[in-house]
Amino acid sequence: MSSALQSKKAQAPSNGADGGTRADASQRFSRTTPRGSAARRRARTGWLFASPALLVVAAVTVFPVIFSLVLSFCEVRLEYGGLRLGSPTLGHYEALLTHAEWYRALAFTLGFTIVSVLVELILGTLIALVLERLGAARGWILALLLLPWALINVIAAQLWSYLFNSTYGAVSWLCEQVLGCHPDILGQPVPAMAAMVAVDVWKTTPFVAIVVLAGLMLVPGDVYEAAEIDGANAWTTFWKVTLPQLRPVVSIAVLFRILQAFGIFDLPFVLTQGGPGTATQSVAILGHRLLFQNLDFGGGAAVAVTTAAMVMGCCLLFLRVFRAHVDEEGRA
Amino acid sequence: MSRHVPRTGVRRYVNVVNLGGLLIAVCATLPLVWMASASLKGPGEISATPPSLLPAHPTLDNYGTAFFRNGIGQYFLNSVVVAGLSTALILSLAFFAGYALARLPLRGRGAVMTALLMLSVFPPIALLVPLFLMERQVGLLNSYPGLVIPYVALNLPFAIWIMRNYLSGIPGELEEAALVDGAGPLRTAVTVILPLARPGLFTAGVFSFTATWSEFLLALTFNGSDDRRTVSVGIALFTSQYQVPYGVIFAGAMVATVPIAVLVLIFRRSVVSGMTTGAVKG
Numbered sequence: 001m002s003s004a005l006q007s008k009k010a011q012a013p014s015n016g017a018d019g020g021t022r023a024d025a026s027q028r029f030s031r032t033t034p035r036g037s038a039a040r041r042r043a044r045t046g047w048l049f050a051s052p053a054l055l056v057v058a059a060v061t062v063f064p065v066i067f068s069l070v071l072s073f074c075e076v077r078l079e080y081g082g083l084r085l086g087s088p089t090l091g092h093y094e095a096l097l098t099h100a101e102w103y104r105a106l107a108f109t110l111g112f113t114i115v116s117v118l119v120e121l122i123l124g125t126l127i128a129l130v131l132e133r134l135g136a137a138r139g140w141i142l143a144l145l146l147l148p149w150a151l152i153n154v155i156a157a158q159l160w161s162y163l164f165n166s167t168y169g170a171v172s173w174l175c176e177q178v179l180g181c182h183p184d185i186l187g188q189p190v191p192a193m194a195a196m197v198a199v200d201v202w203k204t205t206p207f208v209a210i211v212v213l214a215g216l217m218l219v220p221g222d223v224y225e226a227a228e229i230d231g232a233n234a235w236t237t238f239w240k241v242t243l244p245q246l247r248p249v250v251s252i253a254v255l256f257r258i259l260q261a262f263g264i265f266d267l268p269f270v271l272t273q274g275g276p277g278t279a280t281q282s283v284a285i286l287g288h289r290l291l292f293q294n295l296d297f298g299g300g301a302a303v304a305v306t307t308a309a310m311v312m313g314c315c316l317l318f319l320r321v322f323r324a325h326v327d328e329e330g331r332a
Numbered sequence: 333m334s335r336h337v338p339r340t341g342v343r344r345y346v347n348v349v350n351l352g353g354l355l356i357a358v359c360a361t362l363p364l365v366w367m368a369s370a371s372l373k374g375p376g377e378i379s380a381t382p383p384s385l386l387p388a389h390p391t392l393d394n395y396g397t398a399f400f401r402n403g404i405g406q407y408f409l410n411s412v413v414v415a416g417l418s419t420a421l422i423l424s425l426a427f428f429a430g431y432a433l434a435r436l437p438l439r440g441r442g443a444v445m446t447a448l449l450m451l452s453v454f455p456p457i458a459l460l461v462p463l464f465l466m467e468r469q470v471g472l473l474n475s476y477p478g479l480v481i482p483y484v485a486l487n488l489p490f491a492i493w494i495m496r497n498y499l500s501g502i503p504g505e506l507e508e509a510a511l512v513d514g515a516g517p518l519r520t521a522v523t524v525i526l527p528l529a530r531p532g533l534f535t536a537g538v539f540s541f542t543a544t545w546s547e548f549l550l551a552l553t554f555n556g557s558d559d560r561r562t563v564s565v566g567i568a569l570f571t572s573q574y575q576v577p578y579g580v581i582f583a584g585a586m587v588a589t590v591p592i593a594v595l596v597l598i599f600r601r602s603v604v605s606g607m608t609t610g611a612v613k614g
Contacts, residue, residue, distance in 0.1 A: 039437065045517040046436030053429035053488050054444070060485030061451055064462035071462065083465060130352035141353050143600050144360050150596040150603075151364070152546040154564040155585040159367045162578045168379040170366065206360065207607055214608040249608075256453055263455025266548040270568050284457035284549065291461055292553070300461040308458035315450045 065308055071301035078295055092302035102303070104278055105286040112193065112282065113261040116200045120257060121250070123201065124208030131209065132216045142213075145206035153203070157270035160199045161186065164271075189279035192272050196280055199267060204260075208253055215249030216242070248322070255318050259311055283307055364589075371395070371582035378579050394583035404584040406559060407566035411588070413476055414551075414562055415544040418483040422491050422540045423533055425484070430495025430532070431521050435507070445496070452489035456482075456549050464553055474557040482554075483544045491536040494606055498532030499525065535602040538595065545592055563588035 072093065075086030096102050127145075131138055148156070163171045166184040176182045185191045219242060227237045265284035268274050274281035274289075281289075287303035290296045365385070370378055372390040398404040433441055463482055464473075472478035502525070510520040551562045561569070567588060570581045596603055 042517070043437050043439070046432040046438045049428040049432035049436065049517075049521070050438065050444075053425040053492060056425060056481075056485050057448070057451060057488050060463070060482050061454060061459060064459045064466065067462040067466070068458070071465075127352075127356055130349055130356060133349045134353045137350070137353055141357050141360075142604065143597055144357050146596050146600055146603055147364055147593055148360050150542055150592050152548075152564050152567070152585075152588060152592075154546075154548050154568045155367075155589060158567060158578075158581050158585065159363055161576075162370065162582075163363065163366065168381050168383060170383045173382055202359070202363070210604055210607050214604070259453035259455060263457055265457060266564075266568075269548070269552075284455065287457050287460065288549070288553070291464070297461060297465065304458045304461050307455060311453075311455055311458065312450065315453070319446065319450075 065305075068301045068304045068308070072298060072305045074298065076298040076301075078297065083297065092298040093306075095299060096302045096306065101278060101281075102286065105281050105283050108193070108280060109262060109264065109283045112196060112200075112264065112280075113258055116197045116204075116261055117254060117257045119197065119201050120205045120208045121254065124205050125212050125246075127205065127209035128212035128216055131213050142210065145209065148203050149206045151203065153266035154270050156199060156203050157267050160195070160202075161271050164195055186272055187276055189276060192276060192280050196267055196271060199271065200261065200264070204257065208257065211253040212246060212250060215246045218249065219245045251318070251322050255315070255322075258314065258318075262311060262314075263307075367582050368586060370578060371586050373579060375579060379575075394579040395587075397577075397580045398583040398587065402566070402570055402580060402584065403558070404563070404566060404587055407561050407563045407584075408587060410476075410555075410560055411545055411562040411564075414479045414483065415541050417476065417480050418487065418544045419537055419540045421480065421484045422487050423537055426488055426491035426495045426536055427526065427529060427533065428521065429488075429492045430499050431525055431529075433492065433496040434500035435504075435525075436517075445493070448489040448492055451486075452493065454486075456486060456547075459486075460549065460553060463550070467554055472554075474555050474560045476560070478554045479551060479562070482550055483547065487540045487543050491540055494536040494539070495529065495532050498535070499529060502528050531602065531605075534599055535606040538599045538602050539606045542592060542596065545588075 071085070073088055073090070075089050075091070077084045077086060131141060134141065163169050164185040166172055166182070166187060169185075172182060172185060175185075183191060185195050223241055223245070224237065227241050232240065263284055264282050265288065268280045268282050268285050269288075272280045274285045283303065284307075287300050287307070290303060291300035369385060369387055371394055372392070373387045374389060374391050374393065377384070377387060377389065432438060433444065438444070459482070467473050467478050472481070506524050506528075507520055510524045511517075515523070545562075546564055547562075548564045548568065551565045552568070555561060555565070563584070567581060567584050570577060570584060
């Protein structure tokens with residue numbers, strides 16, 4: 001078992017990163033233009049081609065983040081002509097950090113993110129395993145799975161708010177038939193949170209399943225053969241062979257899902273309006289409310305900055321762990 | 333895959349895997365069927381208990397109301413303009429940036445790619461307040477550019493990733509030949525690389541169009557006025573005086589969903605390759 005696995009590991013870096021061929025291509029280019037000035041011209045062309053896109057991205061992301069930062073540290077007054085920035089203050093952050101509502105929003109957002117991504121990962125892997133074993137029907141089911149994924153979030157929320165409706169919703173009716181009680185799903189905190197997770201799972205598990213399926217296709221058959229020869233049963237094979245092979249593929253998908261779930265806005269806005277009470281109020285909903293109901297621009301900016309900081313931190317941490325893992329694979 | 337021993341007869345079809353597949357298909361589509369059916373139900377039937385899967389007396393009244401009373405046509409047009417314009421701009425910018433990052437000797441390419449990956453998952457809420465204030469200052473609220481500009485910027489990073497990954501897989505000989513023939517870099521990119529880049533452009537295009545078609549937070553915040561609402565905002569804000577008008581909402585939802593569903597089904601290969609671009613090729 002071990003020898004076959006190691007040979008697969010040795011292949012992994014070369015098919016994982018096609019950077020090798022890319023480097024070859026650019027090297028070949030620099031060889032055809034041996035003079036330094038030509039190479040420099042190519043580099044200049046490169047920046048010329050890349051800069052319009054990069055400038056647009058920077059203008060709409062980097063600058064607003066800096067602006068947000070300034071805004072969150074200043075006294076902000078709304079006047080007829082626009083905003084007036086006052087003296088520097090830590091008041092917005094102080095208000096945020098001493099406000100129970102922010103902690104509640106953060107707790108809900110984190111809980112929602114963790115639970116929904118975890119469920120999606122498990123369910124998505126199961127679905128991918130089924131899809132992998134399907135014959136001719138696979139293409140059809142893949143196509144059907146794309147439909148919930150492509151559905152507008154707001155529409156998914158409206159659809160499920162109808163299905164969860166306490167008097168005539170199909171899910172409530174089903175609950176009554178099966179459990180014998182008639183729950184007000186969106187009217188109670190815990191069921192409302194569970195409903196939110198369920199809708200997110202319904203809508204985005206297809207994405208996870210398709211990514212995992214792509215990962216499964218990359219696992220070469222001889223690895224399984226080796227495991228079979230060594231007498232590993234299906235369960236052991238899955239844990240010891242399939243899962244480790246899936247890790248690099250799945251980690252990026254998980255990062256995408258975590259950050260997407262962390263910014264959730266559409267679903268609570270339509271499905272529960274953050275309620276009952278503030279039970280399903282996400283950080284994004286809170287930020288939006290501070291801005292448009294309370295016209296608290298400094299507070300809104302503070303929410304924006306803290307959210308951005310958390311996202312960046314999570315992203316950097318993830319990339320670092322992920323990179324380290326890839327290097328490990330490469331060296332093994 | 334060929335690891336499975338083929339079986340014969342009925343047992344060949346009735347097994348755990350096929351049942352699982354059927355269950356997956358039903359779970360994915362049943363709520364959508366429910367929505368389509370509810371859009372055809374009259375006001376009494378839509379709130380009847382027990383709920384029925386198919387409408388007993390199908391009617392198109394909801395569609396009439398959605399178009400003539402709730403102006404779904406205008407929202408649809410706004411969405412087409414915003415998503416179409418954004419996608420066109422994203423593709424033209426992402427093509428050149430992706431080409432440069434895949435092919436040309438840029439120093440700091442790794443850092444740029446990492447930054448783009450991080451920005452492609454940056455939650456819009458973190459940009460909402462400053463962007464709103466900036467747009468307010470320059471008078472871009474309730475206008476098409478007011479949505480197109482942020483949409484282009486927020487969806488570019490992912491599109492550049494897709495283009496760069498796709499273009500770095502194209503063999504370099506053609507490009508070299510064009511350069512040897514004396515074609516400038518711009519002509520090489522447009523006449524040699526662009527035709528080869530079509531599948532990558534499809535992938536980036538479908539993703540950009542789907543994302544901008546569905547976007548809600550910025551559309552709600554920047555373009556709230558009735559004549560500039562996109563479909564997602566319009567459908568979220570469909571209300572009437574007494575109760576939630578689900579029939580009309582779902583009629584509007586069908587109008588907004590069918591084009592995007594057809595698009596995604598036509599380009600399903602592109603969609604799947606886009607989903608796995610960061611994970612499998614990155």
